[in-house]
Amino acid sequence: xxxxxxxxxxxxxxxxxxxxxxxxxxxxxxxxxxxxxxxxxxxxxxxxxxxxxxxxxxxxxxxxxxxxxxxxxxxxxxxxxxxxxxxxxxxxxxxxxxxxxxxxxxxxxxxxxxxxxxxxxxxxxxxxxxxxxxxxxxxxxxxxxxxxxxxxxxxxxxxxxxxxxxxxxxxxxxxxxxxxxxxxxxxxxxxxxxxxxxxxxxxxxxxxxxxxxxxxxxxxxxxxxxxxxxxxxxxxxxxxxxxxxxxxxxxxxxxxxxxxxxxxxxxxxxxxxxxxxxxxxxxxxxxxxxxxxxxxxxxxxxxxxxxxxxxxxxxxxxxxxxxxxxxxxxxxxxxxxxxxxxxxxxxxxxxxxxxxxxxxxxxxxxx
Amino acid sequence: xxxxxxxxxxxxxxxxxxxxxxxxxxxxxxxxxxxxxxxxxxxxxxxxxxxxxxxxxxxxxxxxxxxxxxxxxxxxxxxxxxxxxxxxxxxxxxxxxxxxxxxxxxxxxxxxxxxxxxxxxxxxxxxxxxxxxxxxxxxxxxxxxxxxxxxxxxxxxxxxxxxxxxxxxxxxxxxxxxxxxxxxxxxxxxxxx
Numbered sequence: 001x002x003x004x005x006x007x008x009x010x011x012x013x014x015x016x017x018x019x020x021x022x023x024x025x026x027x028x029x030x031x032x033x034x035x036x037x038x039x040x041x042x043x044x045x046x047x048x049x050x051x052x053x054x055x056x057x058x059x060x061x062x063x064x065x066x067x068x069x070x071x072x073x074x075x076x077x078x079x080x081x082x083x084x085x086x087x088x089x090x091x092x093x094x095x096x097x098x099x100x101x102x103x104x105x106x107x108x109x110x111x112x113x114x115x116x117x118x119x120x121x122x123x124x125x126x127x128x129x130x131x132x133x134x135x136x137x138x139x140x141x142x143x144x145x146x147x148x149x150x151x152x153x154x155x156x157x158x159x160x161x162x163x164x165x166x167x168x169x170x171x172x173x174x175x176x177x178x179x180x181x182x183x184x185x186x187x188x189x190x191x192x193x194x195x196x197x198x199x200x201x202x203x204x205x206x207x208x209x210x211x212x213x214x215x216x217x218x219x220x221x222x223x224x225x226x227x228x229x230x231x232x233x234x235x236x237x238x239x240x241x242x243x244x245x246x247x248x249x250x251x252x253x254x255x256x257x258x259x260x261x262x263x264x265x266x267x268x269x270x271x272x273x274x275x276x277x278x279x280x281x282x283x284x285x286x287x288x289x290x291x292x293x294x295x296x297x298x299x300x301x302x303x304x305x306x307x308x309x310x311x312x313x314x315x316x317x318x319x320x321x322x323x324x325x326x327x328x329x330x331x332x333x334x335x336x337x338x339x340x341x342x343x344x345x346x347x348x349x350x351x352x353x354x355x356x357x358x359x360x361x362x363x364x365x366x367x
Numbered sequence: 368x369x370x371x372x373x374x375x376x377x378x379x380x381x382x383x384x385x386x387x388x389x390x391x392x393x394x395x396x397x398x399x400x401x402x403x404x405x406x407x408x409x410x411x412x413x414x415x416x417x418x419x420x421x422x423x424x425x426x427x428x429x430x431x432x433x434x435x436x437x438x439x440x441x442x443x444x445x446x447x448x449x450x451x452x453x454x455x456x457x458x459x460x461x462x463x464x465x466x467x468x469x470x471x472x473x474x475x476x477x478x479x480x481x482x483x484x485x486x487x488x489x490x491x492x493x494x495x496x497x498x499x500x501x502x503x504x505x506x507x508x509x510x511x512x513x514x515x516x517x518x519x520x521x522x523x524x525x526x527x528x529x530x531x532x533x534x535x536x537x538x539x540x541x542x543x544x545x546x547x548x549x550x551x552x553x554x555x556x557x558x559x560x
Binding site for chain 1: 444445447448451452456457458460461464467470474477478481488492495496498499500502503504506507510512513514515516521524525526527531537538540541543545546547548549550551553554555556557558559560
């Protein structure tokens with residue numbers, strides 16, 4: 001019997017409850033089969049909540065428990081867990097800023113890339129200068145100067161290595177060499193991009209050369225000052241928006257913006273509304289989907305008799321959003337949040353309550 | 368099957384395409400009969416032109432051959448470039464000593480290992496994220512509410528696909544690729560709706 005129910009549970013799980021039309025077609029059959037509709041639903045569905053609700057209130061004395069109820073998930077819950085009013089349903093937003101930059105190269109990667117470039121140099125045909133530069137033009141003279149400075153190596157970023165020379169075999173780096181360093185490569189490329197010969201073929205003096213504009217640094221001022229409210233920090237990481245909520249008679253709590261779902265709303269609508277009410281409208285955001293990516297549960301506080309609920313629990317479902325431009329602004333928010341931060345995963349771990357972080361950790365990317 | 372094209376080269380030279388003897392006869396003895404024959408012939412184009420006999424004389428006097436023609440220097444450049452690119456002059460495949468090749472093999476295996484670790488880390492992340500979604504959806508499916516809604520209502524709505532796909536399903540800003548260095552204005556903090 002257990003094996004049968006175990007096999008059938010997958011099918012039953014994707015049963016008529018998923019689709020309303022299927023539910024409509026399936027309901028009359030059930031009612032015809034069994035007299036009590038309240039028990040019917042509990043019997044037909046294999047949901048923990050329904051079964052737990054049905055079991056203590058209306059234990060069926062005559063009929064044995066149907067097969068489907070044995071397939072219910074046996075999660076340990078308080079007796080009142082089946083009561084929908086024991087939980088407050090909330091919808092939260094995990095607003096993330098995707099990484100803007102690629103990740104740093106590992107030393108092994110950069111060394112391997114240089115190794116491959118040199119192997120490629122060994123395998124390709126020699127560079128023919130007159131094919132690419134017309135003789136005695138300004139470009140040709142310019143290239144000649146740079147080629148001389150590179151000791152005759154046509155490639156710009158492989159260091160001093162000539163595959164056709166006497167030391168053509170010697171294409172490996174020595175330990176401690178910085179030739180494969182990405183910073184060194186950028187430096188060499190920039191130096192090569194400088195114009196060394198004027199239009200009429202005269203070499204330009206060093207003080208008159210126009211330096212090429214270097215690419216910007218990967219670390220910004222916000223990184224240096226540790227400004228956690230700016231969005232141009234930690235640009236090769238994902239940033240998450242967290243807000244601070246003041247708790248009466250306790251320490252303030254950092255959390256993701258979340259709000260209760262009213263009857264006429266659904267998760268994604270509430271998430272959108274909460275985000276606008278919390279952080280203002282001046283953010284270009286996009287919600288990745290309507291399906292929650294993580295959830296966090298706070299169990300209700302039950303009185304000692306085990307029946308009445310002293311404090312309702314919470315089920316917070318998180319929708320994932322992306323921010324594409326703009327900045328959060330908590331001025332005049334309706335949820336009483338006092339501060340916000342854009343944090344990486346490690347910083348979140350330090351700031352969020354431990355259980356809360358564990359609940360949402362699964363949706364995060366290591367970057 | 369082992370015959371290569373080179374074995375046919377001699378053949379081609381032994382049987383030249385143009386019947387030179389015929390043309391020589393035609394030019395030397397340009398009799399009216401041959402003229403008539405030419406006029407009646409349907410294969411006139413297959414015959415050589417009437418004045419080929421002067422060519423060998425020219426070649427013997429100047430001795431310039433093809434060099435006599437004025438060639439575009441660009442063409443010369445290009446031809447010599449192709450000569451460099453010809454398979455004869457491309458360097459041979461890598462030749463390495465034993466220890467060098469062992470080092471190469473080690474580097475190659477290390478790179479494969481690196482790729483494999485990255486790929487597996489990515490797969491683990493995806494699995495973790497999927498499990499997180501799965502758990503959240505399962506909890507949502509077992510949740511009644513909000514308010515008077517029945518069990519699983521939120522789950523059904525969350526799985527609806529209305530308005531998700533289509534022209535404006537994904538914003539164009541989301542197509543921005545990651546770069547090695549940031550833009551001049553790394554982030555637009557002053558964006559207004």
